Amino acid sequence: MYALKQGQTEQSYNRNQPALIDPALIQAAGLIYHTxxxxxxxxxxxxxGVAINRVNYRGKVIFIHHPALLPDECFVPLNQIESCVY
Known part of the structure; x- marks a missing residue:
């Protein structure tokens, strides 16, 4: 194991930039949300947004901005669901 210096992260990413999500997951999240x-x-x-399982596409509508997710889940924000054309 190694220690990270204070302020250093193992992975650097921009929170303002949306994560790349499988279009099939976005479509399934859209169906869950519209239902x-x-x-x-x-x-x-x-x-x-919608928290959705990547394996079986089961999900739930989420009402907080930073949900705690299970290992097989990902979060699809509402703006990505509404902007996706499928």
Missing amino acids: YCEVHPEVTGNAS
């Missing part, structure tokens, strides 16, 4: 909107029309504008 949620149809079933719960009273809830509008509160979701931040």
Whole structure:
């Protein structure tokens, strides 16, 4: 094992730049989100995205900006779901 110097990270990335997500995951997340909107029309504008399992494409609509994810899950932000054309 090795120690990182203070302020140094193992991986450097820009939080403002969206992560590359498989288009099939974005499509599945869109279906989950749109189904949620149809079933719960009273809830509008509160979701931040969808946490979705990369293996079986099961997911849930998330209402916080930085969710804790399971190892096989990824977070698809709402702006990526809405901007994707599929």
